[in-house]
Amino acid sequence: MIEWTPALSTGVPLLDEQHKAIFQWLAELESAAVDERTLFGVYALTRLKHYMREHFAAEEALMKAAEYPGLGAHMAEHAKFRAKLGELQIKSIGEDISADTVEFLVDWLTNHIAKTDMAYVPYLSS
Ligand SMILES: [Fe+2]
Numbered sequence: 001m002i003e004w005t006p007a008l009s010t011g012v013p014l015l016d017e018q019h020k021a022i023f024q025w026l027a028e029l030e031s032a033a034v035d036e037r038t039l040f041g042v043y044a045l046t047r048l049k050h051y052m053r054e055h056f057a058a059e060e061a062l063m064k065a066a067e068y069p070g071l072g073a074h075m076a077e078h079a080k081f082r083a084k085l086g087e088l089q090i091k092s093i094g095e096d097i098s099a100d101t102v103e104f105l106v107d108w109l110t111n112h113i114a115k116t117d118m119a120y121v122p123y124l125s126s
């Protein structure tokens with residue numbers, strides 16, 4: 001089951017809420033993949049992409065305000081992922097979302113929150 005777990009909590013309520021919502025869109029995407037619903041897959045991926053853009057912008061604004069030294073590298077990871085989502089969105093129009101794609105997105109997000117996002121936590125709370 002795809003869902004946010006407390007182990008991924010940053011302690012910043014806004015960002016945790018956004019991370020939870022992202023996992024919800026990933027769960028929707030998984031159900032589109034399992035049921036082979038192409039149009040719903042396009043929709044869920046499009047929603048996810050928009051939501052990621054909002055989330056990344058919110059996170060980057062907070063890091064900037066905190067003068068977080070890892071901002072540049074963090075933004076580069078976000079940009080790379082957004083480019084990947086753009087590719088997947090185009091692909092989703094022609095074919096069903098695959099289980100591999102869902103797995104890739106869940107793994108990326110989980111790793112990114114656990115490592116890259118967690119690194120800013122001490123800077124945001126101080
Ligand atoms: Fe994040």
Ligand SMILES: [Fe+2]
Nearest residue numbers: 059112116117
């Ligand atoms: Fe991030």
